[in-house]
Amino acid sequence: MWIVVCYDVNTETPKGRKRLRRVAQVCKNYGQRVQKSVFECQVNEMKFEELRRKLLREIVKEEDNLRLYRLTEPRDDHVETYGLSRTIFFEEPLIV
Amino acid sequence: MWIVVCYDVNTETPKGRKRLRRVAQVCKNYGQRVQKSVFECQVNEMKFEELRRKLLREIVKEEDNLRLYRLTEPRDDHVETYGLSRTIFFEEPLIV
Numbered sequence: 001m002w003i004v005v006c007y008d009v010n011t012e013t014p015k016g017r018k019r020l021r022r023v024a025q026v027c028k029n030y031g032q033r034v035q036k037s038v039f040e041c042q043v044n045e046m047k048f049e050e051l052r053r054k055l056l057r058e059i060v061k062e063e064d065n066l067r068l069y070r071l072t073e074p075r076d077d078h079v080e081t082y083g084l085s086r087t088i089f090f091e092e093p094l095i096v
Numbered sequence: 097m098w099i100v101v102c103y104d105v106n107t108e109t110p111k112g113r114k115r116l117r118r119v120a121q122v123c124k125n126y127g128q129r130v131q132k133s134v135f136e137c138q139v140n141e142m143k144f145e146e147l148r149r150k151l152l153r154e155i156v157k158e159e160d161n162l163r164l165y166r167l168t169e170p171r172d173d174h175v176e177t178y179g180l181s182r183t184i185f186f187e188e189p190l191i192v
């Protein structure tokens with residue numbers, strides 16, 4: 001299934017900025033960064049539970065917000081994208 | 097239907113920051129801000145087309161990214177939220 005992960009981490013403090021990096025790092029292991037704070041992840045139920053658990057370990061519930069949207073397949077019928085694809089900026093060097 | 101609007105506007109320039117404000121302003125007329133750059137909008141097809149058209153008028157495709165996710169109903173089966181609800185901070189004073 002496709003999960004869209006959106007997060008809003010309070011980066012007013014160094015600790016917050018560290019959390020932001022850690023949240024992004026978790027997401028990177030499960031999907032594709034599509035915006036600064038948005039990832040699209042294709043996962044099965046088990047991986048989804050793992051992803052959720054790891055994210056919840058990183059965020060501070062009193063300061064941050066995390067939203068997980070479950071898209072109905074086929075994904076392409078439920079996503080419209082416009083403008084710059086930032087993927088290339090966020091990603092590690094591509095291996096073709 | 098429920099549309100999740102996620103945007104990534106390049107705010108390195110004053111023009112970009114202005115765009116960011118304008119994009120948020122458009123979204124505010126169609127739904128609820130749930131994160132800094134994420135809105136959830138309950139709209140019909142006509143309103144959705146209007147929203148899309150207005151957003152595309154604001155963003156600069158070479159600099160910004162816009163994603164529109166269409167959620168399958170019931171919405172609550174497809175959204176998980178954790179942590180702080182920023183809604184209250186983003187919204188105008190609530191009228192009960």
